[in-house]
Amino acid sequence: MKKAIFLFICALCTLPLKAQASDSHENSYTKIEDHDVLIDYVYKEANLKGVIDYQVFKKGYNAYFKTQSRKKQLLTIIDYSKPSTEKRFFVIDLKRNKLIYNTYVSHGVNSGGRVATRFSNTVNSRQTSLGTFLTDTTYYGGNGYSLKLDGLTHGKNDNARRRYIVVHGADYASEAFIKRNGYLGRSWGCPALPRSLARDIIDTIKGGSVIFAYA
Known part of the structure; x- marks a missing residue:
């Protein structure tokens, strides 16, 4: 069984990204049982159990799969159901099935305190x-060094450009800030990262990778 799954994954990985996202290819392997096998395989190979909730990963992977305009085999998941004092920003390399970054990320100042409970697509x-x-x-x-984002979910984040929602580094998005204040600092809606990691993460995910923000 494991050998069969491995061959199945290898066959998928040899196809170009556009082919993986096309309707014809989607019909060839996205019967529910096959698609779930793929998600299970990646989740296990990347050792995500106990790190990312499986259902959150599944939703993120499905968002990645449906984004035909993607250019990189990378998936970033932000799990805003977790408090800001936990590392809830995950970057997964889907080519190597490996978690490459896991760190803190801020939420908007009007979304809540330690936990984000309110979300908006509205300017200001x-x-x-x-x-x-x-x-x-x-x-x-x-x-400072920042990454532009396009919101693809109609009515939920498609005002990202108008709102200047970008990925950037911030001193308030650090473990040191949590130790001093008991919570992570908050942004004006941007997913702000620790300055020590922001540039490396931005340079990794820029240029057409998918970010899935969940709560």
Whole structure:
């Protein structure tokens, strides 16, 4: 059985990304049992049990699979159901089936305190948006090196550009801040990362990878 699954995964990985996302290929292997086998395989191979909730990973993987415009075999999951004092930002390399980053990430100042409970797509709400995002290009702005995002979920995050929702580093998104204050600092809606990791993460996920924000 394991050998059969391995051959199945290898066959998928040899196809180009556009082929993996096409309707014809989707019909060839996304019968529910096959798709679940694939998700189970990646979850186990990446040693995600006890790190990311399986159902959250499944939703994130499905969002990745449905995003035909993706250009990288990377999936970032932000699990806002977890408090900000936990590492809830995950970057998974789906080519190597490996978790490559797991760190802290902020939520919007109007989304809640230690736990985010309110979410918005509205300009100037200063709340976090949920749904599927696609990463774009980088720039230097008021928060330093930053990554532009396009919101792909209609009505939930498709105002990301208008709201200037970007990935950036921040001093308040660090473990040191938590130790001093008992909680992580909050942004105006951006997923802010620890400055020590922000550039490396941004350079890894920029240019067409999927981010799935869940709560």
